[in-house]
Amino acid sequence: MTPNLTMRQFHFRDRRSLHEIQFAVERELMTLLRPLPESSGLEFQASSKSSGVPYRALLRLTAALPSTNCYLLQFEAAEHDLSPAPPQSWGKALDGWVDLWCRGFESAPAPEPGAGNLERAHQLAEQARVAEAHLTDVPAVQRAILEALRQGSTYATAHKEGGTNIAYQRGRFVRVDYGESVNREEFHDEAAFLAFLRKFYDWETSRSCYPEKTPEYDAWKLILRLLRAK
Numbered sequence: 001m002t003p004n005l006t007m008r009q010f011h012f013r014d015r016r017s018l019h020e021i022q023f024a025v026e027r028e029l030m031t032l033l034r035p036l037p038e039s040s041g042l043e044f045q046a047s048s049k050s051s052g053v054p055y056r057a058l059l060r061l062t063a064a065l066p067s068t069n070c071y072l073l074q075f076e077a078a079e080h081d082l083s084p085a086p087p088q089s090w091g092k093a094l095d096g097w098v099d100l101w102c103r104g105f106e107s108a109p110a111p112e113p114g115a116g117n118l119e120r121a122h123q124l125a126e127q128a129r130v131a132e133a134h135l136t137d138v139p140a141v142q143r144a145i146l147e148a149l150r151q152g153s154t155y156a157t158a159h160k161e162g163g164t165n166i167a168y169q170r171g172r173f174v175r176v177d178y179g180e181s182v183n184r185e186e187f188h189d190e191a192a193f194l195a196f197l198r199k200f201y202d203w204e205t206s207r208s209c210y211p212e213k214t215p216e217y218d219a220w221k222l223i224l225r226l227l228r229a230k
Contacts, residue, residue: 004079008094012105013068018042018061019128021071025059027225028101031208032218033059041125048208050097054081063116064124070111073102141220142194145227149173152230155197166197175200197223 014021022033022044033044044059055077063070075097082093135141155166162179173193177183187193198219204226205219206212214222 005076006079006082006091006094007074007076008091008098010073010098010102010105011062011070011108011110012073012102013065013070013108014105015068017127018069018124019131021061021069022059022128023225024104025057025073025101026222028104029057029208030205030222030225031057032221033057035129040122041129042121049210050208052210053077053093055097061121061124063111064118064120065111065116069124070108070116071105072110073098073105075101135221135224138217138220141217141224145197145220145224146190146194148224148227148229153227154230155226156228164200166200201226 016024026032026046029046029048031046031048033046035041036043036045039060042061046057048055048057055075058072058074058076060072060074061069062072075094077094135144149166149168152168155164157164162177162181165176165178167174167176173187173190175183175185175187175196185196187196201219201223202213205222206214208214213219
């Protein structure tokens with residue numbers, strides 16, 4: 001029997017490709033989206049948790065217009081999973097998720113039925129399919145991270161006491177803390193740096209499945225998502 005669901009939908013438009021939007025959504029959710037086989041690559045789905053509440057997220061390319069693309073983000077939670085809270089707050093919980101996870105996108109009306117170029121939509125889906133096809137295992141993802149850092153991408157965290165910047169400088173990977181804790185650490189080999197990076201983002205990459213741990217491959221893909229492009 002299908003459980004009763006509480007659902008929220010968020011329509012938006014963005015010039016970025018389907019893969020770039022998938023990348024951005026995964027960074028917000030800290031969960032990888034998987035393509036739905038029956039969707040021809042136009043829909044991606046993830047099952048995860050927020051504050052211990054299981055939910056399902058759906059990303060769909062709804063139309064490819066001449067100068068922009070139309071997307072849908074949908075979040076669902078079963079009412080029995082929301083039941084510890086009073087029923088009148090169930091919708092507010094999903095509203096909070098939408099406000100948090102969709103803050104980087106601008107709301108827009110849903111496209112009219114039949115709008116957009118279907119051939120272009122499928123081209124975007126194919127681009128998304130092959131974009132990371134080479135990232136077949138953990139070492140491949142690690143190589144992509146190291147190369148991105150060498151090309152000028154960075155990591156950065158911030159909180160009220162300070163934060164941390166991670167970058168590649170003068171031939172070394174460097175971690176710099178600022179604020180209440182001031183520290184600089186240089187890594188002279190890739191293995192030591194990767195071990196540090198995995199430990200540094202261990203909580204972040206598993207926050208959507210706590211107390212369980214994210215599978216190692218997924219964790220490294222999420223660490224890749226956290227990179228800030230040059």
